[in-house]
Amino acid sequence: MITFSPDFAGTLPLYEQLYDFLKARILDGTFSSGEKLPSKRNLAKNLGVSVITVEKSYALLCDEGLLESRV
Numbered sequence: 001m002i003t004f005s006p007d008f009a010g011t012l013p014l015y016e017q018l019y020d021f022l023k024a025r026i027l028d029g030t031f032s033s034g035e036k037l038p039s040k041r042n043l044a045k046n047l048g049v050s051v052i053t054v055e056k057s058y059a060l061l062c063d064e065g066l067l068e069s070r071v
Contacts, residue, residue: 002038004047015056023058026066037067038039 004021006014007045023029038046047054060068 006049015053018057019060022061
């Protein structure tokens, strides 16, 4: 499971915090190519954030080509 502690009092929006965290883990090899990340609902629940927060983070990673969305 992903261990991430969002800074709810910080100035950076939560989706950007999560995006930065996930991007760093992808680039440093923590997540290997082809590895499945948690669903947006499961990750949101585990982190205590909204589904929209996770969705925005995943969308940014997809836009950069770091993540691929599959149905």
